[in-house]
Amino acid sequence: MKKIFRFIIVALILLVFIGTFVYLYQRSLPELARYEEFTPKMDNIEKTTVITGKIEPRNEVNVKPQISGIISELTHQAGDNVAQGEVIAKVKVIPDMAQLSSAESRVRLAEINLKQAQVNYDREKNLYEQKLVSADEFDQISQALKQAKEEKNYAEDNLQVVRDGISRSNAKASSTLIRSTITGVILDIPVKVGNSVILSNTFNDGTTIATVANMNDLIFRGNIDETEVGRITEGMPMNITIGAIQNYQFEATLEYISPKATESNGANQFEIKAAVSKIGAERIRSGYSANAEIVLERAENVLCIPESAIEFSGDSTFVYVIKGEGENKSYERKPVVTGISDGLMIEIKKGITTDDKIRGPRIITTKEQ
Numbered sequence: 001m002k003k004i005f006r007f008i009i010v011a012l013i014l015l016v017f018i019g020t021f022v023y024l025y026q027r028s029l030p031e032l033a034r035y036e037e038f039t040p041k042m043d044n045i046e047k048t049t050v051i052t053g054k055i056e057p058r059n060e061v062n063v064k065p066q067i068s069g070i071i072s073e074l075t076h077q078a079g080d081n082v083a084q085g086e087v088i089a090k091v092k093v094i095p096d097m098a099q100l101s102s103a104e105s106r107v108r109l110a111e112i113n114l115k116q117a118q119v120n121y122d123r124e125k126n127l128y129e130q131k132l133v134s135a136d137e138f139d140q141i142s143q144a145l146k147q148a149k150e151e152k153n154y155a156e157d158n159l160q161v162v163r164d165g166i167s168r169s170n171a172k173a174s175s176t177l178i179r180s181t182i183t184g185v186i187l188d189i190p191v192k193v194g195n196s197v198i199l200s201n202t203f204n205d206g207t208t209i210a211t212v213a214n215m216n217d218l219i220f221r222g223n224i225d226e227t228e229v230g231r232i233t234e235g236m237p238m239n240i241t242i243g244a245i246q247n248y249q250f251e252a253t254l255e256y257i258s259p260k261a262t263e264s265n266g267a268n269q270f271e272i273k274a275a276v277s278k279i280g281a282e283r284i285r286s287g288y289s290a291n292a293e294i295v296l297e298r299a300e301n302v303l304c305i306p307e308s309a310i311e312f313s314g315d316s317t318f319v320y321v322i323k324g325e326g327e328n329k330s331y332e333r334k335p336v337v338t339g340i341s342d343g344l345m346i347e348i349k350k351g352i353t354t355d356d357k358i359r360g361p362r363i364i365t366t367k368e369q
Contacts, residue, residue, distance in 0.1 A: 036360030037322060040305050045347050047297040047340045051272065053222020055242065055288040057213035058275075061182050064206035068198045069093040069176070071191050076210070078188050082180040088189075088210050089178040091197060103159040110152040117148035184214040187286055218276040218284060220252050220292050223269035226261060231296045233257075238274050238292045242284070252276045252292065297340045299347050307346040309360045310338065319352060320359035331359050 072092040076082060124141040127133045180186075188211040191197065200206025220240055224232065238252045252274035261268040274292060311318040317338050320331040339347030352358065 035362050036309075038305050038309055038358045038360050040303050040348060040352055040354050040356060040358065042301050042354070043304050043345065044298070044300045045302060045304055045340055045342050045345055046295050046299075047342055048293050048295050049224070049228050051222040051224050051292045051294065053220055053272075053290055053292060055218055055240075055276065055284055055286070055290050056221055057184075057187075057215055057286055058217045058219050059182065059184075060187070060211060060213040060286070061184075062208045063088060063178060063181060063210045063212060064200040064208055065091055065178055065197050066199050067091060067093060067176060069196070071193050071195050071197060071209075074189065074191075074193055076186055076189070078186050080186050082184065082186055082212060084180060084183045086180050087177050088180055088186070089191070091176045091178060093176060103155070107152070107155040107159050110148070110155040114145075114148040114152045117145045121145040178209045180210070180212050182212055182214065184212045187211045187213050213286060215284065215286070218279070219255075220274040220276055220290060222272055222290075222292055223262075223264065224272055226268040226270065228296065229257065229270045232272075232294060236294060238294045240274075240276065240290050240292050242288050242290045244285075244288055250276065250279055254294070299340050302339065303348045303352070303354065304345045305348060305352075305358055306360060307341050307344060309358050310336075310346060319348075321352065322357040322359055 069091040071089055073090040074088070075090070076086075076088050082088065121141050121144075124133060124138055128135070128138040190208055190211075195207075197207035197209065198204060220238070232254060234254055234257060236254045238254060239249055240252050241249050254272060254274045256271075256273035258271040261270050263269070305319070309319055311320070311333075317336055318333050319336050321334050323330045323332055334351055336351030337349040339349050341347070
């Protein structure tokens with residue numbers, strides 16, 4: 001029994017020893033690498049860049065009042081279409097007490113002058129009918145009466161303007177009616193009924209009653225890095241995509257490149273503008289974030305391979321051409337002349353043909369069996 005027990009122990013020890021030897025032997029075997037293989041093909045390559053920016057209306061106008069007061073009525077809201085001259089809001093005038101007092105005084109003075117002119121006219125008319133004064137003197141008195149009447153009307157209109165912001169003679173052009181200065185869409189009305197507003201003048205920008213823009217004339221505004229600005233020119237086509245609208249793309253034409261750079265996060269950026277065209281049925285809103293893709297270079301019907309198959313060494317580039325098959329397969333390192341790249345495919349100008357097979361990057365590693 002003891003002999004059998006010792007035999008089993010020895011057999012287990014030998015089994016462990018042999019298993020360890022086999023494991024270490026397999027671990028010491030050389031690795032065999034497998035690589036992707038490519039065949040060069042003729043294709044088109046475009047080198048593009050993507051510019052981030054926003055969609056904006058070309059003309060965006062802030063409508064401001066020409067008189068100070070309080071908003072008494074709003075006739076439109078943001079999103080409404082308005083025509084040029086259409087009333088957006090009404091302003092109730094809060095008169096300046098000094099101006100109001102002066103205007104009232106001017107009306108009283110005009111009434112006094114008119115009464116005196118009327119008395120002079122009646123007296124002169126009576127004398128003229130008796131042929132005691134000349135026609136020239138009577139004409140002068142008549143002219144003075146007309147001037148006094150006109151002065152009284154002017155004083156009363158001025159009082160109405162100071163007190164109410166409107167008079168009988170300028171009711172249609174009243175500054176209390178805030179009108180749109182262009183035809184377009186109301187983007188924003190930042191005031192509410194009851195808000196005080198001040199007029200726009202040379203010393204003050206005034207209160208913005210509404211922002212109106214023509215949404216049928218849009219531009220893309222963005223910034224491009226200084227490393228790429230030298231490759232673009234005015235008139236180049238662009239493809240615009242909007243993140244807020246899926247699967248929606250439209251065209252634009254580059255029309256402006258800023259002559260001066262602005263620094264952003266340590267890099268020099270140049271502002272660009274592109275005229276948006278061919279907008280579909282989608283409703284574009286002002287301020288949408290957008291990406292513009294612009295083709296910097298393009299090569300048509302050129303020999304190309306995946307850029308991952310290229311080996312870069314200093315200023316030189318190489319590929320590995322596959323020779324033979326199976327166990328006789330080998331790789332020949334050949335220099336090539338490259339052209340433009342789109343980040344995935346690269347143009348090959350010289351060094352290989354469509355008849356060659358190219359070794360790509362390593363994809364898997366196994367052990368010899």
